[in-house]
Amino acid sequence: MAGTGPTTIGRKPATTVAGAAPTGTLERAIAHGRGLLERAPALAAEQAREILRVVPASAEALLLLGLALAALGRIEEAVPPLREAARRNPESYETWRALADQLVLTGDNAGADFAFAQQLRCQATDPVLQAGALALCRNEIPFAERALKQYLKQHPTDIAAIRMLAEVAGRIGRNRDAISLLSRAVELAPSFEPARFNLATVLYRMGESGQALEQLEALLAIAPHNSAYRNLAAAALGRIGEVDKAIEHYDFLVKRHPGASKIWLSYGHSLKTVGRQADSIAAYRRCIALEPGFGEAWWSLANLKTVSLGPDDVAAMEHALATVAELGNEDRYHLHFAIGKALEDMGEAERAFAAYATANALRRTELDYDADVVTALVDRSIATVTPAFLAGLEGGGHPALDPIFIIGMPRAGSTLVEQILASHPLIEGTQELPEMMVIARRLGAEKPGSAYPATIPAGEKLAALGREYIEETRIQRKLGRARYIDKMPNNWQHVALIHLALPNARIIDARRHPLGCCFSNFKQHFARGQGFAYDLVTMGRYYADYVRLMDHVDRVLPGRVHRVFYERMVTDTEAEVRALLDYVGVEFDPACLRFHENSRPVRTASSEQVRRPINRDGMEQWYNFAPFLGPLREALGPALTEYPYLEA
Structure with a gap:
């Protein structure tokens, strides 16, 4: 078995069932692929594919392939084998964690939350804790909360249980409780990265970006190349106006993940903010090349008010609207806003207004805005804010x-x-x-x-x-x-x-x-x-x-x-x-x-x-x-x- 290339499993012996391989050979092949992950992820991916040609059902090989593709920055390609690995071996903590990390980078927060819950389930060993974790995976929140609180009465320092209860709190909007619980977990186990990253995520969602960055700095000191940590750090830095530092993280991320459309989009936003217009245009165009129906990327390009889109761009957007099967409502209204801007720049006012009207109608379906609420506030303010009140x-x-x-x-x-x-x-x-x-x-x-x-x-x-x-x-x-x-x-x-x-x-x-x-x-x-x-x-x-x-x-x-x-x-x-x-x-x-x-x-x-x-x-x-x-x-x-x- 050559040390510089992929290990091959070789021909199946005549006595082997189709799709199987001798256990020892398979384990050695997986171990060799694992050894290649750090120094040669491309070879690790090749090794995984070679194993899967012989043993298509190998969850370990699917995990190896997903990890290798992730290491190569090919996030979108890494997700399917990781999903399949999780399906074939739903008890693998490592698989669920790897899947959660990649889904975070693709912007699939709901999918990442599910994978994260499954990861917690796999951690659990106590039957009560397992029941709570399973309820969390099924989104049976009241049962999960009762089970976890009962468990923590007996085991108040169990970090896995604290982390699960924090997830319950986050699911029902009790973010302050989640922060308290995760802070306790980090206090008990400062080196427990998943809890610290969860804490940073909740702090960021609560608008406390400075505190989130304190946690992320600690994480990046341990794992400076972790893409999920860098991605959240870039977002938090942007929120507090440290855009140049955010761009440093995005520079790293787009090099490591050149096929990640959402990272290119965030990169383009940051470049726009600091006035690097040509670079922001290139980032948005790269995003569109990767995902032609990505409405927000088209709108971000159109929303550079000094840039005009042309007939070819309009045709490309209309083609995406007509042909991309998985196009969601958000992509559609972004595309219509961008088409409206392009048509306006081309002097076609009637068609432009129709595009804007369609975009606004689609956007309204997602909103619960009540004009009477603002009118009532104004009426109240006029009646209340009198010279005597002041x-x-x-x-x-x-x-x-x-x-x-x-x-x-x-x-x-x-x-x-x-x-x-x-x-x-x-x-x-x-x-x-x-x-x-x-x-x-x-x-x-x-x-x-x-x-x-x-x-x-x-x-x-x-x-x-x-x-x-x-x-x-x-x-x-x-x-x-x-x-x-x-x-x-x-x-x-x-x-x-x-x-x-x-x-x-x-x-x-x-x-x-x-x-x-x-x-x-x-x-x-x-x-x-x-x-x-x-x-x-x-x-x-x-x-x-x-x-x-x-x-x-x-x-x-x-x-x-x-x-x-x-x-x-x-x-x-x-x-x-x-x-x-x-x-x-x-x-x-x-x-x-x-x-x-x-x-x-x-x-x-x-x-x-x-x-x-x-x-x-x-x-x-x-x-x-x-x-x-x-x-x-x-x-x-x-x-x-x-x-x-x-x-x-």
Whole structure:
């Protein structure tokens, strides 16, 4: 048996049943293949295939093939043999773990969770623990919880049981409990990698990316080449604005897994964020070449606002819609959004609008958006936030001067305002931060029948909310500048909370012509949130509610909010920039007029646009679609007719 090539099993003896091989020979062949995994995975794969030619039913050979393909970075090819190995030997802990790792990298989180549960089941030896693990695999959560809690009463330090109970907590949304349990498991066994990785995953899902990275750094110190660890680390780094470090991980991952379309997609997103447009285009194109029906990759390419797709691209997308059998709803609406953008760039307004309408209709099937909830919040806010209410809570907030909030509708020029401000040496741009909305949600902002904003507390509790916001957003601040920007547009619903909790913060309302702004939202697919944006009528209502509340704020807090009209910023840039900086309280700096030279990471859909000098493109894009916007006009009502800059 040569040490440098695959071991062959040889011809079956005449006495061997078809498809079988002498046990000793098979074991030696598997062992040899295992020995090749680290130093020569291609030879290990060849060895596994040779074994499978003789013993097609060998679960060990299937596992070897899957591990070898994974080591070669061929994730999509590794999954089928691993699935088959698990089917043939469902008691193999190693097989389920290998399958779970590969499914994580393909983005199949549901499949990974199932494989992970099976992995836990295989770990269990005690009958009670086995029963709990089996119930977890069958998603029989109440039984699994009872069995595991019963077991832990007798065995409180059993790490496998703690880890399983954490999985139960995660399945039913008790993520804090999951974090506590997994932290305990890591405390008991610091070298137990699976529990630490589970902990990092839950922390990431909970938005605690800094803490997730602490766990991932410990894991990567042990296993620096582990792709699952690096993939999650890259995602967490991106969340806290460390995009260059995220790209280092993606550089490694795409080299190791050149056929992993979802990793190429994430790589493209990061490259776009730092302004490497040519590289991001190449990454998106690579993703499409690997998976022609991958709608999000097509949309990501189209969503580079400075890139135009052509007739060949439209034909390729339409072909994918017509021929790719496994195409899901998400791929379909992404493709229709991308086709709409391509047709718009080609000047075919009617066909483009039809594509956008189809995309939005498909997206709406996945949403549970109720326009009445926002209207009710605005009505409540207008009734509650009176001069007397504000006076009763005045003086209770946190005195920090640091935050600058940019609020309003998405696609209203907020990224432009952010880029202008972030070009000032005293101001740092971050991203759309969720912390204020998290605080508002805790006060009942999204709860049916809630009295919010009447639930905003007074005194020290109010100061604590402001302090919480400052502390929770600190991780986003990298440059040591005195001021920083939070451009979460939806914070317009919480201006009273911002004003009271952070009375020295600045609040800027970025506003754009209702038809131009709303149509820009209608043709945009958002990665998350913005459920109002997929229907012209609900969008018109949302915009009108936003204007109603901001008008009320102007009455009860005159001058508190500085408004930037996009049209005025475009036509009289320097005067508007000077007024903006004066409101913020910093000296004028000419760099703010050269905002397009700022190379800072930008994460929004306007990332490419704000890297060009200011222009009128955004003011005029909707004109060709005016005949189709009747329902939007009607829903907007006075918000349209009273807008001071009527374009058409």
